[in-house]
Amino acid sequence: MKSIAIFWFRRDLRLHDNAGLYHALKGALPVLPVFIFDTNILDDLPDRKDARVEFIHQALGTLKNELEQQGSTLAVRHGKPEEIWPQLLRDFPVGAVYTNRDYEPYALQRDAAVQSILSAQNIPFHTFKDHVIFEKDEVLKDNGTPYTVFTPYSRKWLAKLGARQFTPKSGAEAGQSRSFYLTSYPAEKYAGHFLKTTPVRMPGLAEIGFEPAGIPFPPAAVARGLIRNYGQTRDFPAIDGTSRLGVHFRFGTISIREKARHAQQLSPVFLNELIWRDFYSQILAHFPKVVTEPFKPQYAHIPWRTAPGEFQRWCEGQTGYPIVDAGMRQLNATGYMHNRVRMITASFLTKHLLLDWRLGEAYFAQKLLDFDLASNNGGWQWAAGCGTDAAPYFRIFNPAEQARKFDPESRYVRYWVPELGTAAYPKPIVEHAFARQRCLDTFKKALGGAV
DNA sequence: TTTTGAGTTGTTCGA
DNA sequence: GTCGAACAACTCAAA
Numbered sequence: 001m002k003s004i005a006i007f008w009f010r011r012d013l014r015l016h017d018n019a020g021l022y023h024a025l026k027g028a029l030p031v032l033p034v035f036i037f038d039t040n041i042l043d044d045l046p047d048r049k050d051a052r053v054e055f056i057h058q059a060l061g062t063l064k065n066e067l068e069q070q071g072s073t074l075a076v077r078h079g080k081p082e083e084i085w086p087q088l089l090r091d092f093p094v095g096a097v098y099t100n101r102d103y104e105p106y107a108l109q110r111d112a113a114v115q116s117i118l119s120a121q122n123i124p125f126h127t128f129k130d131h132v133i134f135e136k137d138e139v140l141k142d143n144g145t146p147y148t149v150f151t152p153y154s155r156k157w158l159a160k161l162g163a164r165q166f167t168p169k170s171g172a173e174a175g176q177s178r179s180f181y182l183t184s185y186p187a188e189k190y191a192g193h194f195l196k197t198t199p200v201r202m203p204g205l206a207e208i209g210f211e212p213a214g215i216p217f218p219p220a221a222v223a224r225g226l227i228r229n230y231g232q233t234r235d236f237p238a239i240d241g242t243s244r245l246g247v248h249f250r251f252g253t254i255s256i257r258e259k260a261r262h263a264q265q266l267s268p269v270f271l272n273e274l275i276w277r278d279f280y281s282q283i284l285a286h287f288p289k290v291v292t293e294p295f296k297p298q299y300a301h302i303p304w305r306t307a308p309g310e311f312q313r314w315c316e317g318q319t320g321y322p323i324v325d326a327g328m329r330q331l332n333a334t335g336y337m338h339n340r341v342r343m344i345t346a347s348f349l350t351k352h353l354l355l356d357w358r359l360g361e362a363y364f365a366q367k368l369l370d371f372d373l374a375s376n377n378g379g380w381q382w383a384a385g386c387g388t389d390a391a392p393y394f395r396i397f398n399p400a401e402q403a404r405k406f407d408p409e410s411r412y413v414r415y416w417v418p419e420l421g422t423a424a425y426p427k428p429i430v431e432h433a434f435a436r437q438r439c440l441d442t443f444k445k446a447l448g449g450a451v
Numbered sequence: 452t453t454t455t456g457a458g459t460t461g462t463t464c465g466a
Numbered sequence: 467g468t469c470g471a472a473c474a475a476c477t478c479a480a481a
Contacts, residue, residue, distance in 0.1 A: 453481100454480100454481085455479100455480090455481085456478105456479095456480095456481105457477100457478085457479090458476105458477090458478080458479105461473105462472100462473085463471100463472085463473085464470105464471090464472085464473105465469100465470095465471090465472105466468100466469085466470090466471105
């Protein structure tokens with residue numbers, strides 16, 4: 001029997017500009033695309049109505065249609081990868097496996113297990129960079145160690161991006177010079193190299209144990225004007241000048257290289273956000289302890305309060321602080337929260353309520369459609385003051401001041417908190433000046449004693 | 452090795 | 467309303 005190659009889709013659910021898929025198709029063997037609904041992950045999700053699972057399911061349906069137009073198909077399995085892979089090797093004469101790298105702790109462990117299954121049968125496992133522009137060891141200090149401060153990291157990142165330029169001689173971008181690192185991988189050119197086969201059935205959402213969450217998904221296409229104005233509009237939740245591309249980056253339904261090219265042309269501020277994404281990805285890869293521990297060890301001694309009732313009110317958007325409540329209600333209703341408001345709600349939980357950042361991180365992880373471990377963890381540690389940021393702990397957001405600056409007409413707040421100003425709206429959970437002083441005192445004492 | 456400059460997104464106070 | 471200083475002190479990165 002003639003052998004085939006398998007391309008394993010994970011967080012790269014597109015055919016266009018897909019590095020690993022491109023290399024698979026350029027190889028000698030016909031390529032069968034595979035996706036595995038991983039029960040190691042799915043079984044741990046707290047809610048059967050999970051918009052992320054629904055999003056992936058929908059993206060797979062799209063992929064499958066595209067593949068079937070090429071006379072191929074997408075094989076979708078459901079189970080533990082360490083059990084599915086031996087099955088795949090029995091079902092198909094597999095000569096090679098291709099995939100794009102994933103840098104989260106669980107993914108690294110999973111891929112090591114799959115690597116050993118494949119190695120036992122002498123099947124090569126080819127992995128590629130696709131999810132980020134630069135991996136953890138591509139942007140390092142001159143002494144070879146990782147950066148832990150964003151600004152110098154971003155300078156080195158930009159220098160590296162610009163260091164290797166090339167100019168395509170033909171094609172749509174002929175004559176335009178651009179970074180070698182943003183080269184696209186035109187997998188579609190080799191669509192004839194997919195394995196020709198009859199369509200196979202894909203399990204429905206219910207068959208893998210989930211139900212639709214009933215929230216709309218943001219489009220993958222974003223207007224050039226939005227990116228161009230991003231620097232001026234992104235901080236205003238009522239305008240919502242943010243891209244909403246997070247979920248598409250997360251599951252690879254768009255290409256990070258393509259968006260970085262647009263950002264280079266249109267908005268340095270937007271490009272900077274993509275650098276943050278790489279930065280936190282490499283922080284997680286170099287310092288995996290951040291998943292459970294503060295990046296700065298001395299913050300392990302902060303005596304976080306225990307107040308389940310207050311945490312509950314924060315989750316539900318019933319703190320009596322309109323901008324905080326608006327954000328939490330937006331998150332609960334839509335699986336999305338505006339970035340500026342993420343900072344305000346996170347600061348409020350950790351500084352005003354003195355509740356452990358890990359509680360908030362876990363809640364966001366459960367609710368956010370665009371949840372990404374590295375960025376969510378980095379953002380929460382930043383808000384709590386225990387992350388890579390060098391800024392002082394006394395930078396405490398004042399919710400009223402933030403609302404005045406970034407939602408001056410209260411449009412955002414009034415949309416999500418319509419009962420504002422009536423007796424139905426709760427009194428503030430804690431008084432601002434008191435909470436601020438309590439936070440300053442607590443951090444000062446804990447850090448002073450620890451260093 | 453030592454030195455120097457700097458660090459995502461802030462708030463408050465007083466002139 | 468606007469502006470600058472104070473809030474504190476440390477660690478990082480690079481020369």
